[in-house]
Amino acid sequence: MTVPEADTVAEAASAPVADRSYTARRLWVSLCVLAGCGLFLGLTGLFEGGEGTLWANPLTRFLLTVAVILFVSHCLGGLMNRIGQPPVLGEILGGLALGPSALGLLWPEASAQLFPPGVLDNLDKVAQLGLIIFMFLIGCEVRTGRLRNQGPLGATLVGGTALPFVCGAAFALFFAPMLIGEKATTTQYALFVGLALAITAVPVLARILVDLTMDRTPVGSLAMTCAAMGDGLAWLALTVVLTGSEDPGQLLRTGGWVCALGVLTFLGVRPLLVLLVPRLSMRALTIVLVIGAVCYAILTQVMHLHPVIGAFLFGTVVPRNEPVIDRITTQLRSFTLLILLPLFFAGIGLQTSVGVFGSDPAIWGVFALMLVVAQLAKLLGAGGAARLAGLPARESLQLGILMNCRGVTELIVAKIGYEAGLINTACFTMLVLLAVLTTALTGIVMPRLGSPAGGPDGGTDGKPAGTAEPDDRTTEPARTASGEEPAARPVPNASRQSAQR
Template sequence: MSDGAQTVGGGRRGRLVVAAGAAVLAGIGALWGTDLVDVGPVDPLTRFLLAVAVILAGCHLLGELMRRLGQPAVLGEILGGLLLGPSAVGLLSPGLHRWLFPPDVLVNLDRMAQLGLVVFMFLLGCELRTGGARRPRAIGLVVLGGMGLPVVAGFGLALAAEPVLRGAGAPVPAYALFLGLALAVTALPVLARILVDLRLDRSRTGALALSAAAVGDGVAWLALTVILAAATSGADVRSVTGVAVHLALVLVLFLCLRPVLAAIVRRAGSERMLVVVLVVGAIAFAALTQLVGLHPFVGAFLFGVAVPRRSPVVERINHQLQGFTLTILLPLFFAGVGLAASVGLLGGDPGHWLLFLGVLAVATVTKVAGAGGGARLAGLPARDAVRVGVLMNCRGVTELVVASIGLRSGLVNELGFTILVLTAVVTTAMTAPLVRALARDDAASADPAALSDRLHERTSR
């Protein structure tokens, strides 16, 4: 048998095994859901470990499936988290869902997920690179259009949907600005992965989109810092003092701690100790920002931005931390998002589904038009400008993080959170296929036969 036939046969057997395993699990889940299966009391630690094992297996299996379908693996991991929540497992097998995720397990999973996200945001801040951009004018125009238009449109949409999406007690301006910002973000790590998979990371459009996403990420997190500060401020002296403390903390980080971190990196005698210093510093600064009223994820990101650039030892440390964080800790965050989001909140209410479609349409159209229009003003051809806009529409993990912050800060309610999560999933899923479709159109345009066919069609009309 040839290697190709073996591969096909192995692929078929693998699919049969997966299908059989899924059928067995579905049967067990169905029985569990009807309370016909009862394993009795189980130690809390055992339940926690089983929940972690199920989350990691589900997220990574779906991640591998998405990768084989030409999508970024992180999309499958996000979908795995959603399927484990009330939108799928909780709906099909309530008994299994209650047994796997009782309240005490949920609390511990949430704490691990928050720790993982703190480390992830620290790494994201470390990898933020904006100084090597070769076309600052083009990047500025793409960021301005790709963020400005969605923020303005999202602000108006938020005001129109305020009774349905706003969190209880959230100031209306802060809520509306937050929703606009959530529609304006681009997922830098997911975008980078898509560009590598499509072999566009060294192309003009890929480099421009990646640089604009990096700059946009920095702008978005700084803007979110201001919004979170404004969400807790009013007219009293205490609130004004709180905002001043937030700004002072950021200034101290970049004016005082950044030179200290540079000196530590230069003089570090042990790479292992430097890992400890940076991780402890990121977690401690995240705790400090939480203490003064900012979100710990923002603090971890800002601490990462303050870490010195172009240091080989820091890059090696980032690579080491990424393995454990992306493989183990980040899927727990996706599961936490899935457990908090519920498609059932949309229910049978046509108004909720129309609102979701409206948010998705506004997010997509304004992002593609804004970023693509900025690229066009910068002098890119129309097709390349459209490609930049489509790439910038990828929201992925970044919007999930922003949405989680909004839910925890009370800026949006559970329905608003669910809509933002679904928007992140759909816009991420459509990015790679749309870019491939544009590439096929380019290939067809360059094909003499295709040009001849189109010319014949025009003359025959």
């Protein structure tokens, strides 16, 4: 089919698509209004009820809290999507809005009633389960095939991780009296802040690339390659930081257990999964994968590491190119992203208080400097290395901006460091705000730079020479770990843009 014919087909299909979209919007608004009315009545009963009322029941309070979190998070997520931002940004903002920075400041009674200590404990446990499943899905998305055919350019772009890491560690050392945690040594604290500034959020980056139709361009492929490499290095560094106690024996013991787990995973568990996948039903395989992710989380927890490290490791050895794996991860992803992950964002929001900055200009100045250092280090590290390796200036700039997207991964790392006592409340709040602002800036700036030259249409078959191999799973429009389903791959780029118009 030629491009004009594809445009004609797309335009002919646009009318019913528009009707369905309008109907879906009306239904969504109606559901939001009904849910809002129900939550209002529920909150009214909660505040007016006594000890003998229905609202005094702990389960009822917990369910009402979950309903409020999901309502606020997805409403703001839909709003962000309408203005061209990743929906996950709205969900993060929803969590912040329910915390002491917004609801706790404007309506402290509601915050106290909605998030009593018992509810918070249960909420945190459910959120941790969602986080474990999410990191397992991120591990499943890791594609070593992205590293093929990259030549020296892919290795050079490690600068996008190295320079932010060094700059972040130097920044941390300079402001250590203001930001260090109670349980951290200076070395642990500096290494942690360095890796926190070196993070790029793979799931959110994948969603932005799909939205901009850049996921198969040279810049998009390189950005995903560097983000995957950077995240792998970051989790490795985080493991070292968390085991880096003053007792060398403890460090050696933990390191030995981690190495043993890695060998067992790649030499034992991986071949076993390859053997089991074709032989088990979808139901049985789903149970095996979820139990495996949870068991790996338990193992790393026993090793005094964070559970998400184990879940991520298990996800990396799940077999590729298996349709049943695609279907399983899609089902898990939908429930995790829609229900469980917003609860994690709410937990982050409840621990984040912009009020700790107060009116002290010094604190705000430190945060502004952190934002500048984080942005410039990524821009110069990734973009500068790409330019030196021969990438055109415009594509190098785009790459540097894309690598600044920190998103969910930054929140996870910040929470781990805060709970481990490596950073204090002020530093934790700075990292949360940094994740929000850098993700928002990436979504705002990239569309204004336009599509890169040599995009999907720039090669003979939609794949320019010398770029990364396409994702292993392109036979169906699978979702990325960041959220919504992208446009179907077989549609040509020109016709897809016509359909969007």
